[in-house]
Structure formats: structure tokens, C-alpha cells
Amino acid sequence: AQSVSQHNHHVILSEAASLELGCNYSYGGTVNLFWYVQYPGQHLQLLLKYFSGDPLVKGIKGFEAEFIKSKFSFNLRKPSVQWSDTAEYFCAVNIGNNRLAFGKGNQVVVIP
Amino acid sequence: NAGVTQTPKFRVLKTGQSMTLLCAQDMNHEYMYWYRQDPGMGLRLIHYSVGEGTTAKGEVPDGYNVSRLKKQNFLLGLESAAPSQTSVYFCASSPLQALHTEAFFGQGTRLTVV
Numbered sequence: 291a292q293s294v295s296q297h298n299h300h301v302i303l304s305e306a307a308s309l310e311l312g313c314n315y316s317y318g319g320t321v322n323l324f325w326y327v328q329y330p331g332q333h334l335q336l337l338l339k340y341f342s343g344d345p346l347v348k349g350i351k352g353f354e355a356e357f358i359k360s361k362f363s364f365n366l367r368k369p370s371v372q373w374s375d376t377a378e379y380f381c382a383v384n385i386g387n388n389r390l391a392f393g394k395g396n397q398v399v400v401i402p
Numbered sequence: 403n404a405g406v407t408q409t410p411k412f413r414v415l416k417t418g419q420s421m422t423l424l425c426a427q428d429m430n431h432e433y434m435y436w437y438r439q440d441p442g443m444g445l446r447l448i449h450y451s452v453g454e455g456t457t458a459k460g461e462v463p464d465g466y467n468v469s470r471l472k473k474q475n476f477l478l479g480l481e482s483a484a485p486s487q488t489s490v491y492f493c494a495s496s497p498l499q500a501l502h503t504e505a506f507f508g509q510g511t512r513l514t515v516v
Contacts, residue, residue, distance in 0.1 A: 299442065324504060333492065334445075334507040380444060387452050388433050388496040388505055389460065392444035 292316050294383050296393035304401050305373055311366040311396045313381030322384035323364040325355055328395075329377045337379070340364060351375070373402045404428050406508035408493050414514045415483045423478040423511050425493030432498035434476035435460070435505065436468060438489040445492065451476055483515045 295314045303309060315321065325337040338349025345357040355366045364381060378397050382390040406427045415421055425434065432453050437445040437460075447460030451470040465487060467479045476495075480487060490512050494505040 294444075296444075326507075333509045334494075336504050339504055382445075387450065388503070389435065389447055389450055390437075390445070390494075390505060392437075392446070394442055394444040 292385075292391070294381055294391050294393040296379075296381055296396055299394060299396060301396055301398045302401065303371060303398070306370050307400075309366075309368045309371045309375070309398065311379055311381075311398075313364045313366065313393060315362050315364070315381075315383045315391075317383050317385060317391070323355075323357060324382040324384070324390065325349065325353070325364070325366050326380045326382060327377045328380065334380065337366070371398075371400050373400050376400045406493055406495055406506050408491075408508035408511050410511060411509065412512050414516060415480075416516055417484060419483050420479070420481050421483065421513075422480075423491055423493075423513075425476045425478070425495075425508060426474055427476075427493075427495040427506075428474065429495060429497070429506065430473070431495035431506075432473070433496045433505075434470065435494045435496075436466070436476065436478045437492045437494065438462065439492060439510075440489050448478065448491075483513075485515045487513065488515045489513060 323340040326334040327337045340347045340357045348354045378395045380395045381393040409424045435450040436448040439445045446462045449468040454473040457468045469477045493508040496505040
């Protein structure tokens with residue numbers, strides 16, 4: 291079945307540590323890929339997106355993601371996290387008409 | 403600029419009651435969506451609309467109905483609420499040009515069915 295997979299649902303790390311969240315998708319053809327972030331009690335906000343071109347995408351707040359077509363992956367990274375990065379992170383794929391198929395999310399807790 | 407506004411923000415229903423969630427967007431977007439968010443499940447698409455007067459089923463449409471009578475509004479109805487519909491509901495919208503753009507989300511409605 292077509293899906294978006296995110297592993298390691300719960301991630302706990304200390305400030306200044308590096309963060310990498312994996313995302314794999316099984317949809318074929320041309321894909322538009324997104325990472326959304328949801329801070330506690332808030333709505334989803336776009337972190338970054340990939341449509342075409344440079345597979346290394348830079349987003350807000352120091353986040354970046356790399357699209358590797360051969361691996362069907364779109365992993366999110368941040369070299370040095372802050373306490374304010376505590377949030378839930380969702381990978382999503384545009385499956386047509388801008389409908390999004392989401393992964394199950396990664397709950398990230400950054401300890402000061 | 404309000405963006406996507408959902409009302410109400412919180413609601414508690416008894417099993418069998420009905421209610422309507424309202425989503426309003428002021429960005430003149432063609433597409434609108436209703437998602438539900440459950441712990442460990444991510445967001446799942448309930449229904450969506452690609453324009454005024456049109457609706458379509460998403461991944462989990464059972465138990466819900468929708469209407470898009472005006473371009474700026476997308477209503478989600480629960481005719482007979484069930485405890486399984488306890489969730490956080492998010493509305494989103496996106497412009498007609500589906501490429502190179504993203505969906506914008508509302509603040510969510512937390513619904514509890516007891």
C-alpha cells in the first residue's frame with residue numbers, strides 16, 4: 291500500500307545535539323514533499339518543501355532536508371537543536387489536488 | 403490576515419448528538435480539506451473540496467458529511483457522534499495552482515465525544 295513512513299516516533303535529545311528524522315514514501319511518479327511542524331497546542335506550520343531542482347532544501351529555523359529519489363526518502367536534519375524545537379514533526383506527500391498523505395509523526399523533546 | 407479560521411476550538415458532545423464544524427479561509431483558495439489527528443496516527447484526510455459546490459471523500463470519510471456552499475467556507479458535519487470520533491480536527495486550504503505551493507492549516511478543533 292502507498293504510505294509515508296516515519297520511524298522513531300519519540301526522540302529525546304539535549305540542546306545542541308544534532309537531529310535527523312527519517313521519512314520514506316512509497317508513492318510513485320513525481321512527488322511533492324513537505325515537512326510540517328506542530329508546536330505544543332498549535333496548528334501545523336510548514337518547515338520546508340521540495341518540488342524540484344536542488345535535492346537539498348533549506349527551511350525555516352535552521353532545518354534542512356535531503357530528497358534522495360533512489361531511496362524514496364526525504365530526511366529532515368538540524369545540526370544543533372534548541373529547547374524551542376520541542377514539537378511534533380510530520381512528513382507529508384502531495385497525492386494530488388494538494389491532498390496530503392502524512393506520516394505518523396515524530397515527537398521530539400529537547401532537554402535544556 | 404486571518405488565514406484559516408476554525409470554530410469552535412473545543413467541544414464536548416454526547417454520543418448520538420450532532421454538530422457542525424466551520425472552517426473559513428480568507429485567502430481565496432480553491433481547495434479545502436478536513437483532516438483528523440489522532441495520537442500515533444498522524445493526520446488523515448476525511449473529505450476535501452476542489453471548488454465551491456464540490457466535495458470528495460478522503461481516507462476516512464465514514465460518519466462525516468461536508469458542504470462547500472461558499473468558496474470561503476467548508477463545513478464538516480457529524481450527524482450522530484461516536485466516541486471513535488474523539489479527535490483533533492484540522493481544516494486546511496490551498497490555492498488552485500497545486501504545484502509549488504502548500505496547504506495552510508487552521509488552529510484545530512478539539513472534539514471529545516462521551
